[in-house]
Amino acid sequence: MKKTVIRIASFLFPNTITSFAYNQLTNPQIRKLRENELITLDKAEKETFKFKDLDIQLYSWKGDEKKILLIHGWEGQAGNFSDLIEALLKKNYTVFSFDGPSHGFSSKGRTSLFEFGELVGKLIKKFQVNELISHSFGGVATTYALFNNKDIEIEKYVLLTTPDKFTERINDVSEMVGITDKVKTKLIKRLESESKLDVTTLNVSEFVKNINVKKSLIIHDKNDKVIPIARSKNVHDNWKESEFKEVSGTGHFRILRTEKVIEDVINYLE
Numbered sequence: 001m002k003k004t005v006i007r008i009a010s011f012l013f014p015n016t017i018t019s020f021a022y023n024q025l026t027n028p029q030i031r032k033l034r035e036n037e038l039i040t041l042d043k044a045e046k047e048t049f050k051f052k053d054l055d056i057q058l059y060s061w062k063g064d065e066k067k068i069l070l071i072h073g074w075e076g077q078a079g080n081f082s083d084l085i086e087a088l089l090k091k092n093y094t095v096f097s098f099d100g101p102s103h104g105f106s107s108k109g110r111t112s113l114f115e116f117g118e119l120v121g122k123l124i125k126k127f128q129v130n131e132l133i134s135h136s137f138g139g140v141a142t143t144y145a146l147f148n149n150k151d152i153e154i155e156k157y158v159l160l161t162t163p164d165k166f167t168e169r170i171n172d173v174s175e176m177v178g179i180t181d182k183v184k185t186k187l188i189k190r191l192e193s194e195s196k197l198d199v200t201t202l203n204v205s206e207f208v209k210n211i212n213v214k215k216s217l218i219i220h221d222k223n224d225k226v227i228p229i230a231r232s233k234n235v236h237d238n239w240k241e242s243e244f245k246e247v248s249g250t251g252h253f254r255i256l257r258t259e260k261v262i263e264d265v266i267n268y269l270e
Contacts, residue, residue: 004178018186021179025170025191026110028075028102037079040086049098049126051119054107056098058123061085063094068269069129070097071120073136077104080135083257087266096127100141113137113166113202114195117144121152130155131269135256136227137163139235143204146211157216158265160255161224164231166202208239216242217268219261226252 033041044059059078068088070081078097088095101111101119120141124132132154134142139162146152163169170191174184188199208216216239220232229246236244250258 015186017179017183018190021173021177021183021187022190023110024173024177025187026112028111030104031075031077033077033079034082037082040082041079044097049123051101051122052115054101054109056101056107056119057105059097060127061089061095063089063092065094066092066131067094067096067127067129068131068133069124069127070095071132071134071138071142072097072100072103073134073138075103076135076138079104080253080256081133083259084133084262084265087262091266091270096123096129098123112195113140113144114197116141117148121145121149124149124152124154132157133160133265134158134162135160136252139163140166140204143207143211144202146213147207150210150212152212154211154213155215156269157213158268159216159218159232159235160261160265161220161227161252162204162218162232162235163227164204164234166199168231170199205235205238208235208242213241217245217265218242219245219247219255219264221250221252221255222246222248224252224255 041059044061047058047060049056049058070078070084072078072080077099081097085095085097099106100116102108124145130153132142139159142157146154170184170188174187179187192199218232218236220229222229233244236242245264247255247261250261255261
């Protein structure tokens with residue numbers, strides 16, 4: 001629907017448009033993988049992991065005792081890390097990744113930050129890793145998982161961009177869809193009713209103050225049009241264990257396959 005139509009409908013049918021906006025927040029679209037991404041996935045050992053009523057697709061690429069887990073973003077999947085996986089394998093890492101709930105080759109259906117984060121916590125423990133790399137929304141799910149699992153200790157964590165406040169995500173979707181403030185208020189109430197949480201408290205910049213991560217590196221493109229760099233910078237400003245690196249020319253998605261960024265990640269981990 002066009003934004004003008006949705007805005008008019010927001011006044012006439014607020015409950016219907018609230019449901020429409022809710023579906024935008026909880027039903028990720030599946031993006032087609034590139035050929036090289038599929039080739040990398042074909043090299044992996046695959047396993048189906050039962051999580052609630054879902055079948056989660058797990059991947060592992062065997063190396064030596066150095067182990068790392070990769071956490072993709074919203075509407076992403078494990079294959080998006082293809083170039084990074086190949087670089088890590090050259091350094092003899094054992095690499096783990098997965099397709100999140102309703103993402104990639106996992107079971108489809110409605111999902112949420114809370115469900116994604118719960119899964120990340122379980123997989124960190126399952127794979128017994130102490131190094132992590134996330135992209136975009138994967139940073140929200142991962143910091144939320146670490147916030148809720150204080151027993152997990154991470155040595156190094158690289159975030160290739162990260163959102164910050166969940167309310168910013170709601171505002172982004174509201175702007176993209178074209179809903180009114182009244183509908184946005186209804187949407188927030190529905191989310192809070194289901195999660196039993198105050199959405200204003202769901203901020204990466206708050207989670208990172210109470211997680212067990214010894215060292216972290218945030219890399220963000222200054223011209224990222226999906227997540228403004230200011231959001232990553234605010235996370236960094238509130239996270240004493242973090243370093244920040246600003247890059248350019250990668251955008252939001254190409255950062256995952258930019259050679260210089262991959263080199264920086266490997267050097268940091270090494």
